[in-house]
Structure formats: C-alpha cells, structure tokens
Amino acid sequence: MSWKAFDLYAEDYDKWYMKNKEILESECKLIESLDLKGFGIDIGIGTGTFVPFSHVSVGVDPSVNMLKIARHKGVEVIRACGESLPFKERVFDFAMMIATLCFLEKPKEVLKEIWRILKDNGFLVACILPKDSKWGELYERKRSEGHKLYKFAHFYTFKEACDLITGMGFEVTMVKSTLRQPPGDAFHVEVPEDGFQGHGFACIKAIKSFSQN
Numbered sequence: 097m098s099w100k101a102f103d104l105y106a107e108d109y110d111k112w113y114m115k116n117k118e119i120l121e122s123e124c125k126l127i128e129s130l131d132l133k134g135f136g137i138d139i140g141i142g143t144g145t146f147v148p149f150s151h152v153s154v155g156v157d158p159s160v161n162m163l164k165i166a167r168h169k170g171v172e173v174i175r176a177c178g179e180s181l182p183f184k185e186r187v188f189d190f191a192m193m194i195a196t197l198c199f200l201e202k203p204k205e206v207l208k209e210i211w212r213i214l215k216d217n218g219f220l221v222a223c224i225l226p227k228d229s230k231w232g233e234l235y236e237r238k239r240s241e242g243h244k245l246y247k248f249a250h251f252y253t254f255k256e257a258c259d260l261i262t263g264m265g266f267e268v269t270m271v272k273s274t275l276r277q278p279p280g281d282a283f284h285v286e287v288p289e290d291g292f293q294g295h296g297f298a299c300i301k302a303i304k305s306f307s308q309n
Contacts, residue, residue, distance in 0.1 A: 107161075109143060109245070110143040110145065110165055118283045118285050119275065119283060120145070121285045122274045122286040122288075122297070123146070123223075123274060123297050124146060124148075124149040125149075125274070125285070125287065126223075126272050126273070126274045126288035126299055127146055127149045127150050127194070127223070127299065128149045129272060129288050130221060130270070130272065130299060132151055132189075132190050132192075132219070133151075133189065133190075134188075134189025134190060135153055135154075135189050136150065136152040136153055136154075136188060136190040136192065137152055137153070137154045137155065137156065137183075137188050137190075137191050137192070137213070138150060138152040138155040138156070138171075138191075138193075138194065139155075139178045139191055139192065139193050139206065139210065140157055140178065140193055140194070140195075140196030140199070140200075141156060141157050141162070141163075141166050141171070141173065142159075142162050142166065142194075143165040143166050143169075144165065144166030144168075144171055145169075146194055147166070147169045147170060147171045148170070150192050150194070152171060152192060153171065153172060154171065154172050154173075154174065154188075155171050155172070155174070156173070156175070156177075156178070157173070157176075158175060158177045160175060178196075178200060178205075178206035178209060179205040179206055179209060180209065181210075181213055183213045184213075185212050185213065186212075186213070186214065186215045186216065186218075187213050187214075187215070188213050188214055188215065189214075189215055189218050189219070190214070190218055190219040190221060191210045191213065191214055191218070191219070192220075192222075193210075193220075193221070193222045193223065194223040195223060195224070195225055196222075197224055197252065197257060197260075198224065198225060198249040198250055198251050204260070204264060207260070207264040207266075208264060211265060211266070211304055214304045215304075216304060217303060217304060217305060218304050219269075219303055219304070220266055220300075220301070220303075220304070221299055221300070221302075222261060222299070222300045222302070223297065223298065223299040224252060224254070224257050224297075224298055224299075225251060225297065226251075226252070226253060226254045226257070226292070226294075226295070226296070226297075227251040227253045228253040228254060228255075228294065229275075229294050229295055229296045230278040230279060230294070230296060231275055231278070231279055231295075231296025231297070232251055232253075232296065234279050235249070236251055239251070254292045254298055257298075258300060261300060261302050265304070266302035266303065266304060266305075267302055267303050267305045268300055268302045269301055269302060269303050270301040271290070271291050271292050271299070271300055272288045272289065272290055272291075272298070272299050273289055273291065273292045273297060273299070274287075274289065274295055274296075274297050275295050276289070276294075276295045278296075279296075
C-alpha cells in the first residue's frame with residue numbers, strides 16, 4: 097500500500113515543497129484560479145500544503161503521519177481511504193485530488209465514492225502529474241529506478257486521466273495547467289494557462305451532471 101510509504105516519509109514530503117517554493121507557488125496559483133466555492137473535501141490531502149488555496153473544509157488520508165502535519169493547517173482531517181469515505185450521499189460541493197490519482201490502487205472505486213458524496217452539479221477537481229510531459233518523464237524514470245514514493249505510482253497521460261474521469265460519468269468543464277518549464281532549469285513562478293499543452297501539472301475540473309452508469 098503506497099500510503100504506508102507516505103507514513104514513513106511524511107516530513108520529507110512536506111519539506112520538498114518548502115525547498116521548491118517557485119514550483120509550489122505556481123501550482124497554488126493554478127488551484128486558486130479554479131475559483132472553488134462551498135463545502136469542499138481534499139481526498140489524499142497529505143500534509144495539507146494546498147489548503148490555503150483550495151479552501152477545502154475537510155481532508156482525508158490513510159496516512160496518520162501526514163494528517164498530523166495537515167491538522168495544523170486549518171482544516172478538519174479524518175483518517176480514511178478514498179475507496180470507503182465516511183460521509184453521507186450528496187454532502188460536498190466539490191472534491192479535490194491533488195497528485196493523488198496516480199497513487200490509487202483502485203481509482204474507479206474512489207471516483208465512484210466521490211460521485212456519491214458530491215451534490216448534484218458538484219465538481220471533481222483532479223490535479224495530475226501528466227505522464228506525457230517533461231516532468232512526467234522525470235517522475236516515470238524515478239519510478240522505474242525504485243524511488244521511495246514514485247515506485248508506487250501509476251502515472252497517467254492527460255488523455256488517460258480524462259478518459260478515466262469521464263468514464264465514471266463526470267463531464268470535464270475546465271482544464272488548466274502549469275509547469276511549462278522543464279525540470280532542471282532555474283525555475284520562476286508561472287501563471288496558469290488554459291488547457292493542456294504538455295505542462296507538468298494539470299488540473300481537470302469535471303461536473304457531476306447526470307446519472308452515473
């Protein structure tokens with residue numbers, strides 16, 4: 097189970113963002129630009145890095161050590177797995193997964209649960225590390241080399257992620273992306289762009305608009 101690795105390396109994970117502030121700021125600008133409102137949940141919240149920008153009220157994660165850090169960032173945290181969320185039907189206005197999809201062992205089950213807990217016309221936002229990007233190529237190489245976290249990942253191309261989401265009944269309404277600069281360069285903060293043109297971080301916003309198959 098990948099979450100056990102995150103339990104072991106929770107502090108390292110949190111510190112990575114502090115060491116890569118320009119990347120973090122670029123991703124946060126994108127998330128903030130999605131203009132999410134209402135009662136929101138972050139599934140796979142990790143250490144809660146994005147809470148001030150996603151404006152979620154609740155975060156779930158199976159990693160106890162991740163949640164110990166996240167609870168100090170102004171959000172209610174609950175230990176739970178995405179395949180079995182401890183909430184009633186039609187509770188949330190939006191649900192986020194930030195760099196979570198690639199670590200799910202049963203992504204369809206998680207998406208089905210997200211559908212269940214979202215209100216009608218609620219939104220799923222899945223922010224991914226696209227396999228078909230320079231950053232994705234780097235992560236995929238690290239995965240194949242046995243990286244302590246990435247070795248548990250299954251990275252998706254942008255199209256694969258969209259197909260997975262729409263295949264569960266969601267309708268994509270917006271795509272924004274950032275990290276057009278390749279890894280290794282002197283990085284500067286970026287403004288998010290509409291669509292996907294091979295960037296290293298992409299957010300897919302999709303609405304629960306009709307009955308799930």
